[in-house]
Amino acid sequence: MFDFEKLGLAPTLTAALKEAGFAKPTPIQEKAIPLALEGHDIMGLAQTGTGKTLAFGLPLIDALLAQQGKPLPKTAKALVLAPTRELVNQIADSLRPLAKGTKLRIATVVGGQSINRQINMLSRGTDILVATPGRLIDLMDRRAVDLRSVRQLVLDEADQMLDMGFVHALRKIAPQLGTPRQTMLFSATMPKQIEELSRDYQTDPRKVQVSPPGKAADKxxxxxxxxxxxxxxxxxxxxxxxxxxxxxxxxxxxxxxxxxxxxxxxxxxxxxxxxxxxxxxxxxxxxxxxxxxxxxxxxxxxxxxxxxxxxxxxxxxxxxxxxxxxxxxxxxxxxxxxxxxxxxxxxxxxxxxxxxxxxxxxxxxxxxxxxxxxxxxxxxxxxxxxxxxxxxxxxxxxxxxxxxxxxxxxxxxxxxxxxxxxxxxxxxxxx
The missing domain is CATH 3.40.50.300 (P-loop containing nucleotide triphosphate hydrolases)
Structure with a gap:
C-alpha cells in the first residue's frame, strides 16, 4: 500500500501524490493529516523544511473535493494566510500539482502586484485563497472578496505574522469568516503569543509537534x-x-x-x-x-x-x-x-x-x-x-x-x- 493511502486521503489525492513523486509522508504530515481529516483544529509545531505545507494542504484539498458546487463570485471556501509574498507563492506552487485534474481553483493575492488584476481574478470565485494579510484587507475594503463562505482557515508561520504585526490584521479578517470552521495554525517556534493566538481562534486544538520549538534540523x-x-x-x-x-x-x-x-x-x-x-x-x-x-x-x-x-x-x-x-x-x-x-x-x-x-x-x-x-x-x-x-x-x-x-x-x-x-x-x- 502506498504510504499516503494509510492516512485516509481521497484516491484522487493519493494518485496525484504518486504522480508528483512523493514516496511517504513526513512525520508532521503523518501526525497532522489524520486529525485534520477528522475535522479537528490543529496546532502544528515543526522546524522549517519538514513538510508543513502538505500537512495542511492535503486535508484542505481532500475536504474541498468532497464538497459540491463551484465557489460563488468573489468568494473563497478556504483561506491560507502567510506573512510574506514568497511564502504565499511557495504554498500555492506546492498545492497546484495536487489539484491538477480537479476543478479546484487556487488563487493568490499579495502586495506588489496589480490589485485590479486580483479583483478580476477573485470575481470568478476560488476554492483556496492564499494571501498576505495586508493585501487581503485592501481587497476586503474594496468589497472585492467575500469571506463568509470560508470554512477552513490556515495560519502558516504564525509566529512571524505576530513578529510583523499582522495580529491586528487577523483580528479584522477573522470576524468576516464563516462559522463553524476548522482552523489550522502552523509554526516553527512557540512563543507565548502563539498560545494566546490559539486560544483566540481555535477550539480544542490537537497539538502536533515533531521537534522542540527553536530546534534546527538535525542535518x-x-x-x-x-x-x-x-x-x-x-x-x-x-x-x-x-x-x-x-x-x-x-x-x-x-x-x-x-x-x-x-x-x-x-x-x-x-x-x-x-x-x-x-x-x-x-x-x-x-x-x-x-x-x-x-x-x-x-x-x-x-x-x-x-x-x-x-x-x-x-x-x-x-x-x-x-x-x-x-x-x-x-x-x-x-x-x-x-x-x-x-x-x-x-x-x-x-x-x-x-x-x-x-x-x-x-x-x-x-x-x-x-x-x-x-x-x-x-x-x-x-x-x-x-x-x-x-x-x-x-x-x-x-x-x-x-x-x-x-x-x-x-x-x-x-x-x-x-x-x-x-x-x-x-x-x-x-x-
Whole structure:
C-alpha cells in the first residue's frame, strides 16, 4: 500500500501524490493529516523544511473535493494566510500539482502586484485563497472578496505574522469568516503569543509537534566566526570561493545592506542577486527562480525571504548579520537541509552582535561551534562552546582554519583575483 493511502486521503489525492513523486509522508504530515481529516483544529509545531505545507494542504484539498458546487463570485471556501509574498507563492506552487485534474481553483493575492488584476481574478470565485494579510484587507475594503463562505482557515508561520504585526490584521479578517470552521495554525517556534493566538481562534486544538520549538534540523552543521565587522566582506568572499558551484543564501539585516553587499559581490565577479523589501515582486520572483534553477548561485536576502524560499538545493546559509529576533535565526538556517538533505549554516559575529548570538544559543539550547576567532571575554557565556554539529557539507566551518588565520580575520584572495574568476557553471538543483 502506498504510504499516503494509510492516512485516509481521497484516491484522487493519493494518485496525484504518486504522480508528483512523493514516496511517504513526513512525520508532521503523518501526525497532522489524520486529525485534520477528522475535522479537528490543529496546532502544528515543526522546524522549517519538514513538510508543513502538505500537512495542511492535503486535508484542505481532500475536504474541498468532497464538497459540491463551484465557489460563488468573489468568494473563497478556504483561506491560507502567510506573512510574506514568497511564502504565499511557495504554498500555492506546492498545492497546484495536487489539484491538477480537479476543478479546484487556487488563487493568490499579495502586495506588489496589480490589485485590479486580483479583483478580476477573485470575481470568478476560488476554492483556496492564499494571501498576505495586508493585501487581503485592501481587497476586503474594496468589497472585492467575500469571506463568509470560508470554512477552513490556515495560519502558516504564525509566529512571524505576530513578529510583523499582522495580529491586528487577523483580528479584522477573522470576524468576516464563516462559522463553524476548522482552523489550522502552523509554526516553527512557540512563543507565548502563539498560545494566546490559539486560544483566540481555535477550539480544542490537537497539538502536533515533531521537534522542540527553536530546534534546527538535525542535518544542519552550524558554526560561527568571531571577527571585526570590517573583516566580514573578506571572510564572506573566502567562504564563497571554497565551493563556487553551491547554492548559497546570504542574510543581511537591512535592505540597503543587502543591496550594497550584492553589488560588491557582483563587482568582484560573483554570480549573485538580491531580494529585499525595496525590490518589486517581479524582481524578487525572477531572482528566486534564477536561484532555484542554478542560474545564479549566491542570493543575498533580508528576513523577508527567511520563510519563503523552499529550494531543496540550498547547500549553505550564511548569516552575514545576525538577526535581532532569535527565532529568525532558526528560520534562516532552515532554508538549507531541506527534504532530507544535508546543509551548513555559517554565522558571522562581530563585537556588537554578541548579545544576539547569546540569545540565539539560549533559544536553541546549544552552543554553536566556533570556526574561528574568539568571543570577547566579557561577553563569553558559561561553558566551553559546545561540540560539532551533525552531518552536512563543510565549508569554512567546524574549525577549518585557512593559513594565516587569527581571531577570525583570515584574508581571502585579493579582490582583483576574484574579478578574474570564470562565470560559475550551473548547479544541478532538485525540482
Amino acid at each position: 544542519i552543521t552550524q558554526s560561527v566566526h568571531f571577527l571585526p565587522k570590517g573583516d566580514k566582506p573578506t571572510k564572506l568572499r573566502e567562504i564563497l570561493s571554497q565551493d563556487t558551484n553551491a547554492l548559497t543564501l546570504v542574510f543581511a539585516r537591512t535592505k540597503h545592506g543587502a543591496e550594497r553587499l550584492m553589488k560588491g559581490l557582483a563587482s568582484d565577479g560573483y554570480n549573485v542577486a538580491s531580494i529585499h523589501g525595496n525590490k518589486s515582486q517581479g524582481q524578487r520572483d525572477r531572482a528566486i527562480k534564477a536561484f532555484r534553477d542554478g542560474e545564479i548561485t549566491t542570493l543575498v536576502a533580508t528576513d523577508v525571504a527567511a520563510r519563503g524560499i523552499d529550494i531543496p538545493g540550498v547547500a549553505y546559509v550564511i548569516n552575514y548579520d545576525l538577526p535581532d529576533v532569535p527565532d529568525n535565526y532558526v528560520h534562516r538556517i532552515g532554508r538549507t537541509a531541506r527534504a532530507g538533505r544535508e546543509g551548513e549554516a555559517i554565522a558571522f559575529c562581530s563585537a556588537d552582535e554578541v548579545d544576539q548570538l547569546k540569545q540565539i544559543q539560549k533559544l536553541m539550547k546549544i552552543d554553536i561551534p566556533v570556526a574561528s576567532g574568539t568571543m570577547p571575554a566579557a561577553a563569553a557565556p558559561s561553558g566551553n562552546g559546545g561540540g560539532r554539529g551533525k552531518g552536512g557539507p563543510r565549508r569554512g566551518g567546524g574549525g577549518r582554519k585557512p593559513g594565516g588565520q587569527g581571531q577570525g580575520q583570515a584574508k581571502a584572495a585579493p579582490a582583483a583575483a576574484n574579478k578574474k574568476r570564470r562565470p560559475r557553471r550551473r548547479s544541478a538543483v532538485a525540482a
